[in-house]
Amino acid sequence: MGQTKPVLNQNSQQEDTKNRLLDAAEALFCENGYDGVSVRELTAAAECNLAAVNYHFGGKDKLYAEMFRRQFGIMIQRNIETIDRVMTDPGISLEDLLRAVMKPVMCSVIENETGGKVLRLLVRAVLNQQIDRNSFASEMKTQLFERLGRAILQLVPGIDPDKILLIVFSIDGAILHPFLFMDFYQETMPNLSIDDLLDHMVRFVAAGIRGYANPNQEGG
Amino acid sequence: MGQTKPVLNQNSQQEDTKNRLLDAAEALFCENGYDGVSVRELTAAAECNLAAVNYHFGGKDKLYAEMFRRQFGIMIQRNIETIDRVMTDPGISLEDLLRAVMKPVMCSVIENETGGKVLRLLVRAVLNQQIDRNSFASEMKTQLFERLGRAILQLVPGIDPDKILLIVFSIDGAILHPFLFMDFYQETMPNLSIDDLLDHMVRFVAAGIRGYANPNQEGG
DNA sequence: TAAAAATTGAAACAACTGTTTCAAACAACA
DNA sequence: TGTTGTTTGAAACAGTTGTTTCAATTTTTA
Incomplete structure (x- = not known):
């Protein structure tokens, strides 16, 4: 509970990957549809690891719905x-x-x-x-x-x-x-x-x- | 050009496979969409060989369009x-x-x-x-x-x-x-x-x- | 700072994809 | 009946798919 500590660091870091994935999802899915986009393309656009989609959302379909x-x-x-x-x-x-x-x-x-x-x-x-x-x-x-x-x-x-x-x-x-x-x-x-x-x-x-x-x- | 010969046999045979494929395409694509149906499912439903789609239509997409x-x-x-x-x-x-x-x-x-x-x-x-x-x-x-x-x-x-x-x-x-x-x-x-x-x-x-x-x- | 938890990275997995190959079976024609 | 061209069958091909694994790293907590 230190006063000067930037407590948001943890959250913003993890939320950052999630949001980058959501942004990439919006851009790519809108352009090519669900089946037209692979998880590899998504993670490449979001500049994160292939496993991140499953780790953060539990699957490609869940990211789509989210x-x-x-x-x-x-x-x-x-x-x-x-x-x-x-x-x-x-x-x-x-x-x-x-x-x-x-x-x-x-x-x-x-x-x-x-x-x-x-x-x-x-x-x-x-x-x-x-x-x-x-x-x-x-x-x-x-x-x-x-x-x-x-x-x-x-x-x-x-x-x-x-x-x-x-x-x-x-x-x-x-x-x-x-x-x-x-x-x-x-x-x-x-x-x-x-x-x-x-x-x-x-x-x-x-x-x-x-x-x-x-x-x-x-x-x- | 014999009078009693059923000349349509050949044509009807080949058209039959094409039509069976078109029927299967209508049934399956309508239900599951283009990406939701594999060529194997199509040919299974049409009771023909896997290669028939490419032989008769030139590809899955062509069958879809047809x-x-x-x-x-x-x-x-x-x-x-x-x-x-x-x-x-x-x-x-x-x-x-x-x-x-x-x-x-x-x-x-x-x-x-x-x-x-x-x-x-x-x-x-x-x-x-x-x-x-x-x-x-x-x-x-x-x-x-x-x-x-x-x-x-x-x-x-x-x-x-x-x-x-x-x-x-x-x-x-x-x-x-x-x-x-x-x-x-x-x-x-x-x-x-x-x-x-x-x-x-x-x-x-x-x-x-x-x-x-x-x-x-x-x-x- | 040490232990614990969360996140990432690289690789492998297992399954499925549309298409091609080529020999076998079939048809029509002479 | 033998020849030709068309159609089928089974297998293989080459590639992609979403997901999992597990060690390495980073971040959080104590």
């Missing part, structure tokens, strides 16, 4: 905070809420942020059944969906609460599509700006929601 | 025919078109059809960058998108043609989300029927499109 837990937790938390913050403003519109939720996600992929890349990899991992159902990802996402659903019910009167989950899923779909296939978007629409895209997304989804609130607008 | 080409071609063709058929009816509505396009896709996943499973795997493969951009898949999809865009412009007057691609992408997103995450849908909404889901999708997307046609419905 990488998701770290990044996904941050992103969901940010999303929830965004909704809470926006909803304190009494004069807020549905469009404002949608844009606030959509913008950071779109920006993360346009600007090639780590969070965006990991989230994209997470979707791949879910589809590839590499991370199990009912895991942290599912729980976190459910929590976010509930929060978003409540906000929409609050902003748009006349929506059947029984349908709110479907609506939130559709919003998720509207976000996920450009998020996952941004390359394709930019390839087929080279002049598309991020604001143009957001304008479209907000407009399309808002109309979809509002159409739900006012049932008889046009006969199907 | 499997997609066979199924995806069929599905896109069906989709295009559906649009063409529906659009010959002069009294058709936007909702009818959307439902006609969406229904077979949703049914394919609900009823666990091979086509649906392969299409789902194709999305995974695209995200995993296992099949190259500008391949058959991209061309086919572009063709379908153009057809769908023209149909919508025809059915809904007042849409800016410059925005039609974005709208079609959003429709694709609305379809892809339940298509990819049907497990999650059914888990969180156990009572959801296929018709309820289709009703929602059609309603949500149609409202999104119509909102585009009538810009000033609510101040954003």
